[in-house]
Amino acid sequence: MYTETVMDHFRNPRNVGHMENADGVGQVGNVKCGDIMKIYLKINDEIIEDVKFETFGCGSAIASSSMATELIKGKSIDEAVELSNKAVIEALGGLPPVKVHCSVLAEQAIKSALYDYAQKTNKTIKGLENFNPEDEEEFGCH
Amino acid sequence: MYTETVMDHFRNPRNVGHMENADGVGQVGNVKCGDIMKIYLKINDEIIEDVKFETFGCGSAIASSSMATELIKGKSIDEAVELSNKAVIEALGGLPPVKVHCSVLAEQAIKSALYDYAQKTNKTIKGLENFNPEDEEEFGCH
Amino acid sequence: MNKKLYLDNAATTKVKKEVIEEMKEYFDVMYGNPSSQLYELGRKSKEAIEKARKEVADFINADEKEIYFTAGGSESDNWAIKGVAFANKNKGNHIITTKIEHHAVLHTCEYLEKFGFETTYLNVDQYGMINLEELKQSIRPETILISVMFANNEIGTIQPIEQIGEIAKEHGIIFHTDAVQALGGVRIDVKKQHIDLLSVSAHKVGGPKGIGAMYIKKGVKIDNFIHGGGQERGKRAGTEGVQNIAGFGKAVELAAKNFDEHNDYLIKLRTKLIEGIKANIPDVVLNGHPTNRLPNNVNFSYKYVEGEAILLLLDMEGIAASSGSACTSGSLDPSHVLLATGLDHGTAHGSIRFTLSDEITEEDIDFVVETMRAIISRLREISPLNK
């Protein structure tokens, strides 16, 4: 049911872990729905120097987190903000329809972390003007 | 579903055929129900010297006719009148429940033929006082 | 005893060698539950089901998503009729079917009376064909379902399905057809024939017993029949009989592959048997349509004799067939189908159906004709009728 890339990122997730003194942290999802993603960013000169994630969730949630972190690592904030769930799905070689929400969560988690960074540093990030980290709470499960 | 005796009497029915100048003829059943039995009797000195039957019907109808004729052949009228469908079933080694009516038909056919003999000869036969060949028409099928 | 001749293929068929082969591994190698997609055994089972679904869909020109596996023709018929009735009760309570349907349709319609549904049973002519004018005239504003069988199981008559489909469509009425006997013997094209629901069963085409399918055209409003787990895309609950489904798929694949060749051969045999019986046995009546009939179906009534007795004598010669006689079913009346074609009870009692298969040869047909000639003449000697 999962592509080889999904399985690879699930089995050997990249960028797993906690980060002390992160410049931005975002967490989305909730226990009730069975998916929580937490993203930590280390940002230097508008560049995402390092990224870590922790995820509670199914295989595709872990793989989506892993892939999403890979896709933004070393990229500029502007590039990271543009990361869409579609891009994550594409990079994973596809996700089953019932798992698409995992890629959405990954996108949201990264935006959340960037938002947190913007808040902490009093910056505005282009593309996050309308983003509200509270919003996704309203999604309900899936 | 049939005993060996039934199959034997069906395969090699005894006393099949038409009889010219029979002393008594009885026919019961109807085409609608799929069973007609016709019994011919040759009676001499109150003894059934010969008996023939013709039957339109299923295997057990033919076997019942055959067995019933065997059971009364050479017997006295009094004995023949006492032939019950149970005796036919017993002699056949049993009949499936849905086929019991075939043995009833055989009993009725013989009684009918004896009744016909009694009518023709103006005799009364003990045991046939309450017999009415028209009755069985009311049975309906089976 | 002679070679055994199985001539009751409308009752059920031998499971084909290739089908058994296909089924094998799903017993103890690929035995996973198809709902378990998270391990390999489950995924393999699911694949087997989807492969079979495609075979069935392709064979009747349906989309795979429109095929649902069931426990057989009877469940499909029950589902179609009850499902449509209960889902469309707000629209109406009237069903149209025919007098010659299988009991799975007739008894279901009768049962629905207790829920306030009414059924019109269309007449058939002496060949078993319905009258399209009568159908049109039977349609009421509250008619929600027309259920007419594709081909009859006893007399083999094939109905004008495409025209019936058109009439149903014109009136916006759901059209179900019981194609259990038609599968493999007649071209089925659910799109061209405007069919909304269609019932089939594996064991009539060389597949295993106890598995069938229903075609449900996308968008047709129908209630579920077996509620429970999410199998069959939430429309038919119950752990799938994977091995049976795989076998069904294979049987359909084979039927599709050899369709013309197979049926041409059967029609040749059928013609030979019909001609042979007509030429050699007096006082017989061919039941069903002379040409518009299933390739494998030969049904005659033999006057003055009764069907069960014929079957027993045939069995002794190693020939398996079936009869429309009441005596063979334990019921009171002979076949409702034969009576609907206008046969009198007596004649109906003396009917025998032979349904042929690929395994039968022309020599076998000669043997059947000769055997029947002997049996009928013998039973007529015993019979008091026609003397």
Place this chain on the structure above:
Amino acid sequence: MNKKLYLDNAATTKVKKEVIEEMKEYFDVMYGNPSSQLYELGRKSKEAIEKARKEVADFINADEKEIYFTAGGSESDNWAIKGVAFANKNKGNHIITTKIEHHAVLHTCEYLEKFGFETTYLNVDQYGMINLEELKQSIRPETILISVMFANNEIGTIQPIEQIGEIAKEHGIIFHTDAVQALGGVRIDVKKQHIDLLSVSAHKVGGPKGIGAMYIKKGVKIDNFIHGGGQERGKRAGTEGVQNIAGFGKAVELAAKNFDEHNDYLIKLRTKLIEGIKANIPDVVLNGHPTNRLPNNVNFSYKYVEGEAILLLLDMEGIAASSGSACTSGSLDPSHVLLATGLDHGTAHGSIRFTLSDEITEEDIDFVVETMRAIISRLREISPLNK
């Protein structure tokens, strides 16, 4: 990769060798239709069915005449509930069942709402046991059916069936039990336990998929569910899946023969697995009753991790199991059974069910414990929870 360990025997079982052996000849040797009693092939099929019927009847202390074959547990459940509801509507419209039934029961009860029926869903305690007092208090004058499962498919909890039967009997209410999971693992005695209707399925006890049975106590008022031909003494239409029925009979025969030995062994394995997991993995919750549970069922929740991820990693180690996580079923919520026992959503998402079989050894159990220890600790490292 290691040896493959199939630990999802509650989902379905491998078909036993002896069962396959028993089924074989009904495909292409004894392939007759059991309704065709006038030739040998048909009679042989019928005999096979009646032999299997006796096995099933004997195993649950029923009369042969009280056993009816169906397409599986789901059909049996649907038949029991709809059949009783539709046949007894004049007496009342109230059904009592539990919150932890299989969907074949729950969705059927929900469906019946549209026909005016009402259902009370009994609560269960943390172990999954119903409360007999609550049952008694739920009974109304219009209650026509109590349906309580014998043993639960997810957590293995066994209900006090005999007491429930007594209560139903006292009140003159029909008692149905879904014994699909109980068959083979718990002693079933329909007389002693006052059971009126009971559902079972072959594929949970080493038989083939797509065949089941219903016990209907003599005299219980129930409508037919699949209408049509006269099969199953006129109570369940459709050409019988003879090969499947023969296999079911054999599977039951084997289950009856090795009952104690088999279950003692499973309980030994179960105990070892439960103790092993408790001793080696922190923050786990045993789901279901500690002792009053199916011999082959082990169900734990592992906090801070999600079930699908566990299953995927187990699959890589060659272990097949199942989970109560929503992610494995495509549904929104985790298992309704686990939630009914009071688990919070998060914990419920992290539940894994192992269901054992004879083929599993004690060494296998050690391997499972060690594998689970590694998997859980790895996933907890990835998890943001409990840090």
